[in-house]
């Protein structure tokens with residue numbers, strides 16, 4: 360049986376439509392999932408929507424809809440978006456589904472019985488958009504530093520999760536599992552945060568109606584993060600594991616233990632702490648194994664500025680996909696920025712990479728190779744078991760490094776390596792000057808041209824997780840027997856316009 364690989368994205372808030380930041384996390388998960396599938400893993404790729412909380416209540420009320428109507432509409436439009444970006448997820452979980460809500464309530468009961476959830480009271484400041492309490496010290500000019508909005512003085516009975524109890528266990532886990540906090544650059548911040556002392560955290564809300572009711576105290580609802588984090592487990596049958604009939608049916612008759620623990624939770628840096636501290640502590644309280652890795656990627660700015668509706672600079676991934684093609688978007692975001700770092704999105708950078716790396720380096724390499732193959736050696740292409748000459752072997756030898764980068768989630772470095780191979784082949788053509796040799800000995804060009812074609816086939820394999828449609832086009836053109844009479848359109852026609860048409 361093949362080894363399983365379970366990867367997740369965060370569950371997106373359905374407060375609006377998706378932008379490039381959301382697409383980034385999901386596309387990364389898709390690239391990794393496709394890569395692992397190609398390597399023979401039994402991949403389970405989960406995404407979904409985070410549908411409870413006061414923000415959703417507010418947004419839906421503004422458009423005169425119930426939260427249920429609103430989230431139904433939005434969830435289907437987000438699903439459609441992922442489809443249009445060639446995202447092949449295996450499951451999409453909505454936190455309003457019974458397969459999620461029921462086990463979340465059960466978890467609450469179990470931890471209450473165990474004493475890891477207890478009732479107390481809270482006095483402090485509440486930020487509505489954060490759906491969270493803030494300490495006096497966290498306020499800036501009396502306002503929430505993140506939303507720059509007023510906060511409300513609050514005193515209420517609440518349920519606490521005994522996070523403090525897991526401080527040492529978390530530190531031990533980080534130490535014994537150095538891969539857990541990824542990339543390495545993010546681990547220090549988390550370790551210092553945990554070392555500085557963990558406080559028990561409030562996990563109930565009395566002012567939020569649109570949420571999962573607390574069993575036995577139904578006027579209160581469960582804090583959205585406590586609710587949402589559990590999706591990673593409920594989606595793969597936590598309910599059934601806890602002996603509940605609503606556990607949900609899993610594909611292929613699988614059960615919770617076959618999927619859990621997750622191999623990678625991919626998240627943006629701003630929600631890393633929830634995933635690296637609260638979530639593992641919740642799992643420890645439940646006596647469940649911890650995920651193998653939580654990976655935080657960086658944030659996109661646009662032309663050096665924070666992306667925001669008020670600035671009007673929000674990048675809609677569909678505009679770029681429509682205008683340049685989905686693959687170009689998928690390529691750009693992982694090529695432009697080391698995975699894990701912050702990065703800047705600009706039309707100029709997008710157009711520049713398109714023209715120089717896709718149209719010129721890759722597109723031209725394919726068309727010049729195939730033109731020569733057709734003209735000089737009658738369309739002959741290498742067979743599947745091609746051993747190759749020096750050039751092909753040098754290209755293929757990069758495979759080991761590419762695999763290592765992919766396994767380490769260094770997506771940018773894998774792409775670098777692929778483009779080194781492309782550059783190597785372009786340079787070999789410039790050096791070999793086949794058009795000169797063709798005048799005296801065209802048949803003598805055969806080994807060289809077979810190497811180039813085989814190298815390009817290899818590039819197509821490496822590119823498949825990033826650029827599935829491009830790889831398929833390359834494969835179609837590189838497939839024997841070639842129809843030398845048929846002119847193929849260029850992979851990436853050169854273009855002048857820097858800005859996509861909206």
Ligand code: MSP
Nearest residue numbers: 369370371372380381384409587588626627658659
């Ligand atoms: N609902 C929570 C997650 C719960 S997971 C149990 C949430 N949702 S979100 O809709 O705000 O989306 C979060 C994801 O979008 C994160 O991975 C985040 O990093 C990503 N991005 C949102 N804006 C972004 C940028 N400007 N740049 C890169 N990614 C960003 O948080």
